[in-house]
Amino acid sequence: MRTARDWASYLILSMTAGIIFQVAYIRFVFLEPTYTALGLTGQEYGTVMAVFGAVAAVMYFFGGWFADRFSPRSLIVAALAGTGVADLYLTTTPGFTGVLVAHVVMAVTGMALYWSALVKAIGMLGDTSQQGRLFGFLEAVRGVTSTLIGGFGAVLVARAVVPSDGCWR
Structure with missing residues (x-):
């Protein structure tokens, strides 16, 4: 590069890769609260x-x-x-x-x-000598971004869902 x-383009692209799939794959963390919130049955x-x-x-x-x-x-x-x-x-x-x-x-x-x-x-x-690094760091930034956004989302959902059960401590 x-x-x-x-570098800014690379960072933004890498971060969007960690964000774009969060809602579609929220079921991996909150299956029941997600389908309940959407008014659906598990089936x-x-x-x-x-x-x-x-x-x-x-x-x-x-x-x-x-x-x-x-x-x-x-x-x-x-x-x-x-x-x-x-x-x-x-x-x-x-x-x-x-x-x-x-x-x-x-x-x-x-x-x-x-x-x-x-x-x-x-x-x-980048050129051919940089492809390994570019894609390796893409996955690293994507993973960190996805973890941070997912963690933030988990805290939000936990604060919204758990108090309704009366179990938040």
């Missing part, structure tokens, strides 16, 4: 997650096609905006169909638009 702008939320996983898997195949035809910057901005809109929509507790649609949108934006564009953008920031 050559300039401060390259309905399981269906949503199965559809999300299937759509996400298929979208990986389209990601390279998008990354080859559109600028990584445009794809990343569209993916972050689309994911943000879907996340905000989920706050309205839209019912089963709305939750399903929001998760399909997150699968498309995350895997078809974001992931391949991120890989391409990171690769463009």
Whole structure:
């Protein structure tokens, strides 16, 4: 990487990689509180997650096609905006169909638009001798960011959920 702008771009890209998937994968930390808050049963939320996983898997195949035809910057901005809109929509507790649609949108934006564009953008920031370091530090920054955001989210959810049970000490 050559300039401060390259380094700033790299840091921002790495951090967005740690943030974009947080809502879609919150079930790994708060399964029951999540489907309860969304007004769904465990079975309905399981269906949503199965559809999300299937759509996400298929979208990986389209990601390279998008990354080859559109600028990584445009794809990343569209993916972050689309994911943000879907996340905000989920706050309205839209019912089963709305939750399903929001998760399909997150699968498309995350895997078809974001992931391949991120890989391409990171690769463009350095020459062949730097690729290992670029992608290694990408994963490190992504992991730290994801842990910090996930921890912050866990504290928020715990403070919101536990007091309703009367068990917060």
